[in-house]
Amino acid sequence: MNHQTSLEIKALELGPNVLENRKNLKTQSDCVMIDSDEFCRLAISNQELIRVDFPSAEMKGFAESNTGIRYLIENEKLVVLGI
Numbered sequence: 001m002n003h004q005t006s007l008e009i010k011a012l013e014l015g016p017n018v019l020e021n022r023k024n025l026k027t028q029s030d031c032v033m034i035d036s037d038e039f040c041r042l043a044i045s046n047q048e049l050i051r052v053d054f055p056s057a058e059m060k061g062f063a064e065s066n067t068g069i070r071y072l073i074e075n076e077k078l079v080v081l082g083i
Helices: 006-013 016-026 036-043 075-079
Strands: 031-033 049-051 059-064 070-074
Touching (some): 016 070, 036 059, 036 070, 059 075
Parallel strands (some): 031 070
Antiparallel strands (some): 049 059
């Protein structure tokens, strides 16, 4: 029996374009995947960050202005928080 979490089920419902766009972002060396706790920490931090959202991948995130490193999270992982 296959027990899938609601997040896994949501990912399956996203369709091939969103999944392919996510896969492309996740393989880039300047992208770091984060969880909801880290997203919230970055949102209120004193770091110089720029919001970077990728609607075509249904992802939200921040980028460090000095290094360009992007911290990304899937939208459905933020829905739990009401963000």
